[in-house]
Amino acid sequence: MSNTSKEDPCHFNPFFAHFGDNQPRPAQNLHGFEWLNGPCVDYNTQSTAFDVFCSSSSSEVHHLADDGVQKNSCPRESRGTSETYRLTPNSSASSSSTEAAVFEDASNCKKDRQPRWCELVKEKSNTWSKPKRKGETKQKEPRYAFVTKSEIDHLEDGYRWRKYGQKAVKDSPFPRSYYRCTSQKCTVKKRIERSFKDPSVVITTYEGQHNHHSPTTLRGNATALLSPLSTPQKLFGQILPNDQAHPSSFYVNHFTLYSQQQQLKHRDYGLLQDIVPPFVDGCEP
DNA sequence: CGTTTTTGACCCGCGC
């Protein structure tokens, strides 16, 4: 592959989604976000941490689209090459654990620098482990980030959140808000910030996995209720790439790998445009 | 009155 980041081979490189046809795609520029598409990674057999999307976000998508303005889209897969990044192979291990992982390939790192990110996985039996750094004490939860084109900062996702902080973001006029899930013993957090490059875009980052169902799901979504948190992939929607006649399926139960890098970079995100109804398969209320 | 938000202070990791 030739699409390795030139500036920093260790650059954070999340995978957001799997596109059903598994075909390589040309680079695109969507809403000013530059995209170099890597190979489509099949996460079919990996467990999901994104029940939230299927259970609640579909209605949100409908709602936002109803006014005739496309306000909602989803991130797509980012750059990824087998040379620079290693995707940990899936195992048939317990679905209650995080199973996807991406490491920085230390051989591509700049000199004198530790690999900066290697978010992974906590499998006892399956030996994936996070390389410990000196002085490191606590392991970060995996994070999942996506971009939404919306005028609303805090989008309804079916869970209840309590805001616990807000910080100004360097070089951005928009603050970043910090939320925690209000459910007892649930440690999931999320951060919300508006892109300073494209103020119409909201970047939401989830950290951790809910250990409970969404309150919304329990009330009104029988289908989702039947689906455990580890449900295999669900069809979320489809997109019509600019240069293709046929839509590509878009699935949502895929892990996004995250780095320890603190500041999100716009090039890490992309937008899916023209999401074609039906948005969901098995996720409808 | 209980819950949520606001906001300044504080802590910590990282780079220089």
Added chain:
DNA sequence: GCGCGGGTCAAAAACG
């Protein structure tokens, strides 16, 4: 060691 920036805490204010 110091400064900077991100993340969290917690008291006060606001809200329903």
